Amino acid sequence: MRSVANAGPADFDAIVIGAGINGLVCATLLAQAKRRVVIIEARDRPGGVCMTAEVIDGFRASSFAHLTGPFDAGIAKALKLQKFGLTWSETAMPTIALSPDARHLMLGRDVRTTSQTIGLHSPADAQAWSNFDQRMAKTTKVLARWMRMPPGAARPQAKGRRGFFAGAPSANGEGLDRATAMLLDLSIADFLDQYFESPALKGALALDAVLGSGLGPRSPGTAFTYAMRRALDDGTGDGFAHPQGGLGAFAVALMKGAEAAGVRTRMKARVKRILFENSRAIGVELEGGEIVYAPAVVSSLDPKMTLLSLGGPRHLPFGLKRRLKGLHVEGVTAKVNLALKGLPAFKGLQREDLRGRIIVCPSVDYLDRAFAAAGQGTFSPEPAMEITIPTLHDSLLAPINEHVLSAHVLYAPYKLAAASWDQAKNDLVQRVIAVLQNYAPDLSSRILAGDVFSPPDIEKISGATGGHWHGGDLTLDRLGPLRPAAGVARYETPVPGLYLCGSGTHPCGGVTGINGRNAAEAVLANISSTVHAP
Numbered sequence: 098m099r100s101v102a103n104a105g106p107a108d109f110d111a112i113v114i115g116a117g118i119n120g121l122v123c124a125t126l127l128a129q130a131k132r133r134v135v136i137i138e139a140r141d142r143p144g145g146v147c148m149t150a151e152v153i154d155g156f157r158a159s160s161f162a163h164l165t166g167p168f169d170a171g172i173a174k175a176l177k178l179q180k181f182g183l184t185w186s187e188t189a190m191p192t193i194a195l196s197p198d199a200r201h202l203m204l205g206r207d208v209r210t211t212s213q214t215i216g217l218h219s220p221a222d223a224q225a226w227s228n229f230d231q232r233m234a235k236t237t238k239v240l241a242r243w244m245r246m247p248p249g250a251a252r253p254q255a256k257g258r259r260g261f262f263a264g265a266p267s268a269n270g271e272g273l274d275r276a277t278a279m280l281l282d283l284s285i286a287d288f289l290d291q292y293f294e295s296p297a298l299k300g301a302l303a304l305d306a307v308l309g310s311g312l313g314p315r316s317p318g319t320a321f322t323y324a325m326r327r328a329l330d331d332g333t334g335d336g337f338a339h340p341q342g343g344l345g346a347f348a349v350a351l352m353k354g355a356e357a358a359g360v361r362t363r364m365k366a367r368v369k370r371i372l373f374e375n376s377r378a379i380g381v382e383l384e385g386g387e388i389v390y391a392p393a394v395v396s397s398l399d400p401k402m403t404l405l406s407l408g409g410p411r412h413l414p415f416g417l418k419r420r421l422k423g424l425h426v427e428g429v430t431a432k433v434n435l436a437l438k439g440l441p442a443f444k445g446l447q448r449e450d451l452r453g454r455i456i457v458c459p460s461v462d463y464l465d466r467a468f469a470a471a472g473q474g475t476f477s478p479e480p481a482m483e484i485t486i487p488t489l490h491d492s493l494l495a496p497i498n499e500h501v502l503s504a505h506v507l508y509a510p511y512k513l514a515a516a517s518w519d520q521a522k523n524d525l526v527q528r529v530i531a532v533l534q535n536y537a538p539d540l541s542s543r544i545l546a547g548d549v550f551s552p553p554d555i556e557k558i559s560g561a562t563g564g565h566w567h568g569g570d571l572t573l574d575r576l577g578p579l580r581p582a583a584g585v586a587r588y589e590t591p592v593p594g595l596y597l598c599g600s601g602t603h604p605c606g607g608v609t610g611i612n613g614r615n616a617a618e619a620v621l622a623n624i625s626s627t628v629h630a631p
Contacts, residue, residue: 109133109361110624111393112381114368114407115560115599117145120397121351122613123598123620125176128358130621135389136360137381139367139560144348145397146559146566147608149494153546156436157494158501159343160548161555163485164190164454166608167330167337169245173610176354183350186491189336191453194301195536199445202301205336205453218295229292236277236324241331244604247587247615248577280321281573286461288320296460304458304481308507309566309606311429313468314461318573322605325571329609337454339485342493344608371396371407371595378408378594393624395616397599399426399561399568400581404590412592420582424575424601428552428564429471431509433529436545437500440486441537448489455484457532467508474514476521478528481507504529511552511563518551525549561600568601577603588616589623596620 113124116138124134142148146161191205200217203210208227216223280288285306289299303314306323313319330336340347356362367384371394380390396403401424404410410418443451458464458481467477488500495501506529513521526547533540552564561568569581578586581601588596588603598616600606 107380107390107392109135109389109391111135111395111620112137112389112391113395113397113598114381114403115139115145115397116143116348116352116362116364117397117560117599118147118348118351118608118610119598119600119613119616120145120395121348121355122172122176122610123395123397123617124360125351125355125358126614126617127620128355128360129175130617132621132624134360135363135391136355137363137366137368137383137389139365141365142345142348143352143362143364144345146555146561147344147348148559149343149345152434152436152501152548155496156499156501156545157343158434158503159345159487160434161432161550161559162344162608163487163503163505164337164339164608165335165344165347167335168608169610169614170335172614173335176351178347178350178354181350181353181357183347184341185335186339186341186487187452188338190338190485192301192456193446193450193453194297194456194458195443196297197459197535200297201445201450202297203450204301215295215298218297219293222293222295222298225292232276233324233327236280237328237331239274239277240324240328243577244325244328245611245615247619248580248603249586277321277324280324281318283320284315284317285319285323286314286465288323289461296462300458300460300463301456303461303464304456304483304507307464307468308483308505309428309430311425311427311471311508311565311570312572314464316572318571318576321573321576322571325605329607339487339491341491343487343491346493347608368407371403371409373409373412373592376412376592378592393594393596393620395596395598395620397613399563399565399599399601400424400585400597401426401569401601402562403595403597403599404585408590408592408595414584414591417582417584417591420584424569424581425572426563426565426569426601427511428555428561428566429508429510430564430566431476431506431525431552432550432555433504433506433526433547435502435504435547436495437502437540437543438545439498439543440489440500441502441533441540441543443537451486452489455482455486457482457484457536464507471508471510474510474512476506476509476525476528479532480509480525480528482529482532484533509551518553522549522551525551565606566600567606568599571605580604588612588619 110132194202212223306319378394470477483505555564
């Protein structure tokens with residue numbers, strides 16, 4: 098053990114706090130560039146919100162996140178995850194938006210199928226779909242570049258770039274075009290009203306604009322967050338995908354890749370505080386008193402936790418501290434996992450149809466009612482949901498011919514007005530089951546067991562403050578060069594040597610790896626170019 102008073106030479110070139118997806122990506126890319134890196138993780142497993150666990154004996158599910166984000170194709174190529182055991186059980190997953198009358202919408206398979214199912218609700222909307230899809234394709238091409246680069250300027254150029262960084266684009270990050278910028282002021286409800294009349298179609302599209310966020314479908318800027326969601330899929334190839342073995346297997350493959358690149362891993366080691374000398378970060382102190390030194394400290398924790406709790410707020414400008422205190426990090430999405438004896442029969446759908454994402458959100462008003470209920474400290478009797486049944490393509494998660502159902506439930510407030518979450522969980526499960534039985538009447542007879550994770554549970558188990566997917570809401574004053582706040586938008590902080598790489602940074606949360614990659618570039622642009630053997 099070393100003391101602050103006797104710092105001596107650095108133990109590593111970089112310390113990464115937290116073995117979440119972005120922390121692992123950042124650490125691996127730094128190690129590939131021949132930097133000495135250690136990851137320090139408080140829990141006994143990697144992945145953050147990406148974990149696989151048993152519902153009951155023999156039935157396993159992705160506990161929180163259940164699909165990759167889509168994961169950035171360039172990062173996936175650089176990390177060579179297949180070499181470390183990663184396989185996909187399903188890729189390019191389409192979306193099936195359930196309709197109570199079984200006129201289900203099939204979105205994302207091909208334009209013809211999509212238009213045909215839309216036409217069951219509105220022939221006019223089927224005609225309008227092509228124009229809408231082309232408009233969004235143009236918008237997302239512009240937005241995809243903006244989302245993948247640090248906001249507001251060229252990517253930092255690090256001396257001695259190697260591997261992945263050697264081919265990174267150097268063109269400056271131009272601003273958004275007029276058509277894209279117009280979306281900043283629009284709610285997703287108002288935007289969709291410009292194109293469509295069908296409540297079912299508008300509800301399905303609106304859910305993607307707010308999933309994981311504390312915003313409602315009529316909140317300004319949600320048209321832009323819808324475009325952001327689509328832009329993540331631009332050029333990835335795999336789209337929304339499910340790793341064989343669940344999201345925990347994805348995290349394990351990332352961890353193996355990090356260790357193979359030379360990253361040292363310290364599990365069950367909690368950072369007590371970040372250390373400073375002459376107003377710059379020089380390392381961390383662990384609970385128990387151990388000191389680890391490095392000229393770069395990169396945190397994958399949320400900005401509030403990093404800068405106000407661990408990072409020594411006395412080193413920050415007053416205005417930045419005020420902006421950080423104003424960050425809303427209370428999650429509004431719960432997770433329900435069900436172990437099922439056999440596959441429920443969904444009205445109007447074949448077994449093959451159920452392999453994709455399944456959406457329950459029959460109208461914008463339906464979604465808005467759920468949002469309003471959360472504002473009152475409760476959840477709607479008819480919650481909106483994103484569902485997967487991964488056992489249709491992943492045999493590792495349940496016995497043969499048995500299944501698990503995984504549901505993200507909107508909106509589930511972090512704080513309930515009239516009860517504790519321990520008291521309310523059974524009520525939430527019963528509401529989820531009641532809604533799903535409108536589409537799969539035999540569901541309740543097939544349930545063997547279930548588990549529920551409220552936002553406080555997600556916070557406690559995964560380490561994500563507030564249980565928030567994005568480390569803070571995607572409001573207009575928290576996007577791009579303002580994310581998470583002015584002065585810390587490019588992964589660097591006002592404190593030399595201290596960086597952010599978590600979901601609270603640009604562009605947003607989700608299992609994409611973009612935040613970790615961009616943070617690694619920022620670190621390499623600043624730390625010594627001296628090359629070390631791993």
